[in-house]
Every structure is written in structure tokens, then in C-alpha cells.
Amino acid sequence: MTTAIGGAPLLSVEGVTKSYSHSRWRRRSEPAPALRNVSVSVSRGRTLGIVGESGSGKSTLGRCILALTRPDSGAIIFEGSDVLALNRRGLSEFRRRVQPVFQDPYSSLDPRWPVGRSVRESLDSFGIGSPSSRDARMLDLFDRVGLDPSFSTRLPAELSGGQRQRVGIAAALASEPQLIIADEPVSALDVSVQAQILNLFMDLQNDLGVGCVFITHDLSVVEHVSDEIAVLYRGEVVELGQTEQIMGSPVHDYTRSLLSSVPCHPPLASHPPFPRT
Numbered sequence: 001m002t003t004a005i006g007g008a009p010l011l012s013v014e015g016v017t018k019s020y021s022h023s024r025w026r027r028r029s030e031p032a033p034a035l036r037n038v039s040v041s042v043s044r045g046r047t048l049g050i051v052g053e054s055g056s057g058k059s060t061l062g063r064c065i066l067a068l069t070r071p072d073s074g075a076i077i078f079e080g081s082d083v084l085a086l087n088r089r090g091l092s093e094f095r096r097r098v099q100p101v102f103q104d105p106y107s108s109l110d111p112r113w114p115v116g117r118s119v120r121e122s123l124d125s126f127g128i129g130s131p132s133s134r135d136a137r138m139l140d141l142f143d144r145v146g147l148d149p150s151f152s153t154r155l156p157a158e159l160s161g162g163q164r165q166r167v168g169i170a171a172a173l174a175s176e177p178q179l180i181i182a183d184e185p186v187s188a189l190d191v192s193v194q195a196q197i198l199n200l201f202m203d204l205q206n207d208l209g210v211g212c213v214f215i216t217h218d219l220s221v222v223e224h225v226s227d228e229i230a231v232l233y234r235g236e237v238v239e240l241g242q243t244e245q246i247m248g249s250p251v252h253d254y255t256r257s258l259l260s261s262v263p264c265h266p267p268l269a270s271h272p273p274f275p276r277t
Ligand SMILES: Nc1ncnc2c1ncn2[C@@H]1O[C@H](COP(=O)(O)OP(=O)(O)O)[C@@H](O)[C@H]1O
Pocket: 020, 021, 022, 023, 024, 025, 034, 052, 053, 054, 055, 056, 057, 058, 059, 060, 061
């Protein structure tokens, strides 16, 4: 449905359906599939926002794209290759090129390690650069995400939520990915800090050309970072289009109801200073 500008999309999800064999909530009736015939695509260096209420299947879609969950049917095509058919070696190359950022960076950071060590570990595990160059690269990544190098020696618990998410993003960038799958990356943060992290995502897209699938339940968040938006409702894409089109003239009742719950908000400045949150 989406058209990629300048050739094949970086990622395309084609008719993906996924059911869980047992409902998390043990409903009496058969659970509806978490995803039903979902098709979306992301062009190089572009951001696709995925928005929908809790339980609409957003995280399941993210996990399918990351090859953490196997769909029942459909295809995930990255750079022309069928991700579900990759062998072990292909999958490890795929994992280098497609990196996750989660809501809670605690899940990717070892609480006992200074955060710089976690980022260095990503560089080591993907074999990025020569071993002697990796500490300098690690500090470059801190700079890239707006953190002073001195933060690298701190433990995760010594950082604020926003600082921890910056480290999570640095760890994701370590492998020089082409695509980031960010699942509710600002949902745990205060609104003022959310804006700073959203600006960082936009800078990464502009400066590094990293593509992004940005998952959130909050339409006001996704509007700022996305070139295109897919609206998920009960596991189905009910609306898909350019951001201005979706925000300006939503077709689906569900999108209208999401929009009507969005509070008025000032647009984010394109290049505000980076306060050290
Ligand atoms: N591991 C799981 N086992 C069983 N059901 C699950 C599992 N993960 C998600 N679900 C169900 O799939 C549906 C979609 O969940 P999810 O993808 O987490 O949605 P979202 O991220 O939009 O909140 C929900 O009904 C949820 O209960």
C-alpha cells in the first residue's frame, strides 16, 4: 500500500497474521489474532509510526519485524531478503542491521555495569571497528546521543529516565543499523523529556539516515517523528498514509477518536538545545 520513493522499500511486512495459541487473559471465547493480514513498509531513512490503543498488536508487530516472534503467515522482507527464511548467519547479520529500542532501557542494560561498558559490549559483540578503537567509538556514541562522556562510567541506576533512554539508543546505534524498531521509547518519560528524546530520533533520521519503526499508543507523539503512519486497531491496519494526510483528514472512525483525545500541543522546535536530562 505504501509506495517507496527511489526503489524497493528497506523493509516490507506483507500480509502478516499472528495468533497466540492461548489468550494471555484466558478469555472463554477464542482470542482474535493479535495481527491480521498486516502490510506496511518503510523506505530507507524514513520513519513509519505505528499507533493504536493498548492490545492492538503493536508490540507483536515489532517483535515479528525483529524476528523475535514468528508470524503464522505472511512475509517480512528486509533489503530484498525474506527474514523468516534466513539461516543462522543471515539472522545474525540481520540483527546487526535492525536494532530494537524498548520502553525500558533497563532491559538492555546490565544494572551492575557502568553504562559505557554496555555500549562497548554491543560494539564487541558485533565486531564493529578494531578492538583498540572501540572505547573511542563508545564515547562518540555518547556524544551522538547528547550525553557527556563522563556519563559512561555511571551505573544505570545513577541516570535519569531520559539519560538511560539515550544510553539505550547509543547501544542500538553501536552496530550501525539501517533500521531501528522503537517500541514505546518515550512512554515512561515525563512529557518535557519525551520532547527531547523525540528530537533525538529526528536528528538520527536526518544525520545518519537511519530508518525507524516508531511504535506508540500516543498519536501526538507519533505525529512529530513519522513520515507515514499506520493505525492498528484490533490487529488490523485500519488506516495508512502520509502523516499530514492521517492527521489532517482521518478516514477511519477509530483514528478520529484517537485524534479527538489528543490534547493541543505546541509543535516541537526542530533543533532545540539538548539539555542533559
Ligand atoms: N506472549 C503472549 N501470549 C499470549 N497473548 C499475547 C502475548 N503477547 C501479546 N498477546 C496478546 O496479543 C494482543 C496484542 O498484544 P500486543 O502486541 O502486546 O499489543 P500492544 O503492544 O498494542 O499493546 C493482546 O490481546 C495481548 O493480550
